Amino acid sequence: MKALCWEGVNKLAVERVPDPQILNDQDAILKVTLTTTCGSDLHLINGFIPTMQAGDVMGHEFMGEIVDVGPGVRRRKVGERVVVCSFIGCGRCWYCTHDLWSLCDNSNPNWALARDTLGFEIGGVYAYSHALGGFRGSHSEYVRIPFADYGTFPVPDAVGDMDALYASDAAPTGWMGAHLGGVKPGDVVAVWGAGGVGQMAARAAQLLGAERVIVIDRLPDRLAMAERYMGTETIDYSRVDVLDELHECTGGRGPDVCIEAVGMEATGAPDGQYAYDRVKQQLHMQQERPIAVREAIYACRKGGSVFVLGVFGGLVDKFPLGVLMNKGLTFAGAQQHGHRYIPMLLKRMANGELSTRQLATHEMTLDEAPRGYDMFKHKKDACVRVAFRPHA
Amino acid sequence: MMTSVLRTACRRIGRGAMSAGAASRGGIAAVQATNMKRVAGGLGLLAAGLGAGRWIVSRAQTMREPAPKNRWIMVTINCSPQRLSSRADMPEPITRLGDAVDLKISPAPGDRGTELGARLRELPRTKIAGMVARRPEEDPRRMVEEALRQAKSLIETGEVLRPDWPPSAHGAQGAKLLEFADRRGGRL
Ligand SMILES: NC(=O)c1ccc[n+]([C@@H]2O[C@H](COP(=O)([O-])OP(=O)(O)OC[C@H]3O[C@@H](n4cnc5c(N)ncnc54)[C@H](O)[C@@H]3O)[C@@H](O)[C@H]2O)c1
Ligand SMILES: [Zn+2]
Ligand SMILES: [Zn+2]
Numbered sequence: 001m002k003a004l005c006w007e008g009v010n011k012l013a014v015e016r017v018p019d020p021q022i023l024n025d026q027d028a029i030l031k032v033t034l035t036t037t038c039g040s041d042l043h044l045i046n047g048f049i050p051t052m053q054a055g056d057v058m059g060h061e062f063m064g065e066i067v068d069v070g071p072g073v074r075r076r077k078v079g080e081r082v083v084v085c086s087f088i089g090c091g092r093c094w095y096c097t098h099d100l101w102s103l104c105d106n107s108n109p110n111w112a113l114a115r116d117t118l119g120f121e122i123g124g125v126y127a128y129s130h131a132l133g134g135f136r137g138s139h140s141e142y143v144r145i146p147f148a149d150y151g152t153f154p155v156p157d158a159v160g161d162m163d164a165l166y167a168s169d170a171a172p173t174g175w176m177g178a179h180l181g182g183v184k185p186g187d188v189v190a191v192w193g194a195g196g197v198g199q200m201a202a203r204a205a206q207l208l209g210a211e212r213v214i215v216i217d218r219l220p221d222r223l224a225m226a227e228r229y230m231g232t233e234t235i236d237y238s239r240v241d242v243l244d245e246l247h248e249c250t251g252g253r254g255p256d257v258c259i260e261a262v263g264m265e266a267t268g269a270p271d272g273q274y275a276y277d278r279v280k281q282q283l284h285m286q287q288e289r290p291i292a293v294r295e296a297i298y299a300c301r302k303g304g305s306v307f308v309l310g311v312f313g314g315l316v317d318k319f320p321l322g323v324l325m326n327k328g329l330t331f332a333g334a335q336q337h338g339h340r341y342i343p344m345l346l347k348r349m350a351n352g353e354l355s356t357r358q359l360a361t362h363e364m365t366l367d368e369a370p371r372g373y374d375m376f377k378h379k380k381d382a383c384v385r386v387a388f389r390p391h392a
Numbered sequence: 393m394m395t396s397v398l399r400t401a402c403r404r405i406g407r408g409a410m411s412a413g414a415a416s417r418g419g420i421a422a423v424q425a426t427n428m429k430r431v432a433g434g435l436g437l438l439a440a441g442l443g444a445g446r447w448i449v450s451r452a453q454t455m456r457e458p459a460p461k462n463r464w465i466m467v468t469i470n471c472s473p474q475r476l477s478s479r480a481d482m483p484e485p486i487t488r489l490g491d492a493v494d495l496k497i498s499p500a501p502g503d504r505g506t507e508l509g510a511r512l513r514e515l516p517r518t519k520i521a522g523m524v525a526r527r528p529e530e531d532p533r534r535m536v537e538e539a540l541r542q543a544k545s546l547i548e549t550g551e552v553l554r555p556d557w558p559p560s561a562h563g564a565q566g567a568k569l570l571e572f573a574d575r576r577g578g579r580l
Contacts, residue, residue, distance in 0.1 A: 003561065005560075005561050015561055016561075017561040018558070018561075020556070023554040023556070023557070024551050024552075024553060024554055025550075025551055026549070026550075026551055053559065053560045053562075054560065054562055055560030055561035055562035055563075056560050056561070057560075057561060072550065072551065090545070090548065090549045090553075091549070092470065092548045092549050093470050093544075093548050093549075094468070094470045094503075094504055094505055097470065105544065105545075105548070106544070106545040106548060106549050106553060107553060108553075109553050109554065109555040110555065111541065112534070124553070130559065133555070134555055134556060134559050134560075135555075135556050136556045144556060146553055147549070147553075
């Protein structure tokens with residue numbers, strides 16, 4: 001079958017790869033209807049995530065139709081239209097049973113490699129390096145789904161494919177940021193990053209009762225999208241000082257909850273931070289550019305909460321621990337615990353509370369995927385996400 | 393040589409930024425972007441950081457007392473202690489180890505299940521024996537840990553998840569590279 005493969009830093013190619021097979025009794029095989037780009041893929045493409053290997057199939061946010069199930073699959077059947085969580089959870093370890101699905105103990109066959117690279121055994125995820133399981137990705141015609149009873153979610157008839165697609169990763173990630181960040185009615189919430197993840201975090205904050213939501217980015221089309229679809233306030237960090245702006249518009253308090261949805265490749269900060277972080281990153285003296293995390297800590301109100309959704313992989317430099325501690329902040333982050341939220345998100349999509357299809361600013365065939373990633377990476381033509389149709 | 397010069401240059405910038413940073417709200421003062429560009433230009437992204445892995449390795453080397461040679465290797469299983477009350481209740485990956493290991497079982501605190509530990513009765517006697525088992529999967533302690541994790545997975549889920557195979561579209565050849573990376577502590 002056809003698949004989009006990682007062939008090295010900044011190299012993607014459409015290739016023929018072996019068809020997936022049922023390797024465990026609880027596996028299913030999915031015929032991929034839609035699969036999309038995610039900001040996390042850029043960290044792979046740009047070479048910031050170790051243990052990638054030439055020939056790895058990309059893609060972790062997807063939906064489709066079940067075409068085969070192993071003898072141990074009980075709750076799913078061939079023909080069902082499902083969305084699949086990007087992280088793989090066994091459903092029965094302590095972490096999964098406590099809704100901490102991305103920390104699953106049993107879904108990463110390369111646990112030793114994970115320990116060597118990250119220092120602990122994280123759960124498996126599709127197409128996100130060998131340290132995170134080495135699973136083939138969804139930018140392909142078919143994909144193997146381990147623990148299919150737990151990782152696949154039937155899509156209600158009222159929800160279209162393009163909405164359901166983003167229930168796989170962007171929407172549950174955003175929801176988790178607002179939920180575990182502790183957003184409550186009446187809160188002021190600031191979100192760094194207006195990509196798919198940031199926009200979903202902003203919408204989640206609204207649905208959880210935030211009184212005001214402020215989205216921060218430098219890309220005018222993304223900020224306009226947040227205003228148009230969600231009616232959020234916006235800040236263009238390339239034009240104004242974010243901290244001054246947030247200070248002023250929150251009566252000098254700062255936002256109650258700050259959600260970081262930018263990750264290790266943040267750009268454009270005051271005081272030369274960007275150049276500083278980039279050099280250290282290039283020299284492998286640090287893996288990250290934590291510009292938005294720092295800013296969120298400085299901006300947050302006393303006793304508020306900062307939640308990191310953006311992906312980071314190692315140690316950071318110039319981390320304002322003194323501010324974090326003395327301000328009494330609650331600081332957390334996570335890879336997404338999608339299984340916890342996906343059924344609820346699909347319900348909200350069905351009743352019209354949550355729209356996600358606008359994130360797919362571009363639609364392409366799999367053959368066009370390298371060009372799609374070029375657009376997505378360089379944010380050309382107002383690209384937020386590209387959705388691929390492998391069978392088109 | 394080149395790399396060490398670059399590293400020194402960058403450290404200098406880092407120090408400057410740190411001392412000047414006290415006055416700046418952002419924590420990092422303005423740095424000379426032109427210098428930075430020159431420094432950055434020279435290197436590619438091949439090794440992608442891996443700060444965490446590196447720190448873990450160096451931590452082990454600086455510990456004051458030598459690590460005990462034969463620690464218990466532990467997993468916590470999401471089941472009641474009764475499920476594992478005798479050796480006969482153990483799944484095959486543990487029974488396969490036979491008399492090579494001692495086992496211990498205790499309830500984990502709170503709702504966290506059951507702690508299962510295994511310890512090799514005999515260690516490879518010399519350093520040379522350790523060196524012979526150069527592949528991580530041939531390291532006896534690693535084999536015990538693998539068995540414990542397999543047992544845990546079987547008890548919790550009824551299966552041990554198999555990795556996609558071959559590991560990439562280019563077949564098993566790439567897998568060798570990964571094994572190599574694994575042996576070196578994950579640093580590609
Ligand atoms: N936690 C998880 O499980 C999870 C899941 C999906 C994605 N992610 C991560 O979330 C992050 C965002 O993903 P995405 O798909 O939205 O990516 P994206 O690349 O589409 O969007 C990132 C946005 O951040 C903006 N940005 C850059 N620097 C900024 C700064 N200093 N301040 C404010 N905004 C800034 C960019 O302009 C861009 O619009 C990535 O790091 C991705 O890896 C995490
Ligand atoms: Zn993603
Ligand atoms: Zn689990």
